[in-house]
Amino acid sequence: EAQVTQNPRYLITVTGKKLTVTCSQNMNHEYMSWYRQDPGLGLRQIYYSMNVEVTDKGDVPEGYKVSRKEKRNFPLILESPSPNQTSLYFCASSFKGMIGETQYFGPGTRLLVL
Amino acid sequence: GQNIDQPTEMTATEGAIVQINCTYQTSGFNGLFWYQQHAGEAPTFLSYNVLDGLEEKGRFSSFLSRSKGYSYLLLKELQMKDSASYLCAVPGYSSASKIIFGSGTRLSIRP
Numbered sequence: 001e002a003q004v005t006q007n008p009r010y011l012i013t014v015t016g017k018k019l020t021v022t023c024s025q026n027m028n029h030e031y032m033s034w035y036r037q038d039p040g041l042g043l044r045q046i047y048y049s050m051n052v053e054v055t056d057k058g059d060v061p062e063g064y065k066v067s068r069k070e071k072r073n074f075p076l077i078l079e080s081p082s083p084n085q086t087s088l089y090f091c092a093s094s095f096k097g098m099i100g101e102t103q104y105f106g107p108g109t110r111l112l113v114l
Numbered sequence: 115g116q117n118i119d120q121p122t123e124m125t126a127t128e129g130a131i132v133q134i135n136c137t138y139q140t141s142g143f144n145g146l147f148w149y150q151q152h153a154g155e156a157p158t159f160l161s162y163n164v165l166d167g168l169e170e171k172g173r174f175s176s177f178l179s180r181s182k183g184y185s186y187l188l189l190k191e192l193q194m195k196d197s198a199s200y201l202c203a204v205p206g207y208s209s210a211s212k213i214i215f216g217s218g219t220r221l222s223i224r225p
Contacts, residue, residue: 033213035215040122040217041217042201042215042216042217042218043157043201043203043215044215045212045213045214048212058212059212059214090156090157099144099145099164099205100144100145100162100164102159102162103159103213104159105156105157105158106156107155107156108154108155108156
């Protein structure tokens with residue numbers, strides 16, 4: 001089944017404890033992206049990647065890192081999480097990131113930083 | 115810059131028709147998306163408009179007017195399962211791979 005998977009789905013952590021949220025897609029997509037979703041603010045793009053070893057900042061990249069060493073994986077790293085990073089995170093992918101392409105979203109990761 | 119506006123909440127009755135509006139301001143225009151998102155779930159693609167006019171897909175239709183910076187999503191024969199948030203989104207002006215989402219319209223369907 002074609003899908004985007006994320007792990008973990010739920011995570012509670014404490015301020016400053018490094019964490020990684022994994023994202024994997026099995027559709028051979030070149031484009032992958034991370035979003036966070038907060039009440040009243042909608043989905044905001046954190047980072048995106050057009051292909052392996054090619055990443056770029058979205059609108060809210062501060063406090064996050066990403067890497068794209070393999071086509072299928074695009075992990076989101078929080079080196080020193082803070083409470084304002086408590087949010088619902090979505091990973092998404094599309095074929096080449098071209099205009100008009102549908103993005104396929106993962107199921108989401110709900111993060112609580114205490 | 116870019117800005118997207120849509121109503122925060124709407125309520126409609128099962129079996130009826132509802133129109134969800136979206137207005138946008140962009141430096142350049144590369145089309146407009148509509149996504150559906152049920153509570154706690156991932157957004158799923160509904161439509162993409164790049165030319166003016168109405169595009170119909172079953173019970174859902176999407177309209178675009180580029181000159182007015184305006185789009186709407188029309189849902190007919192509403193069902194309870196249509197209760198969800200509807201997100202309007204446009205590709206970024208500097209890069210089509212950046213997607214700007216509106217804050218979404220939460221639609222509640224009452225029996």
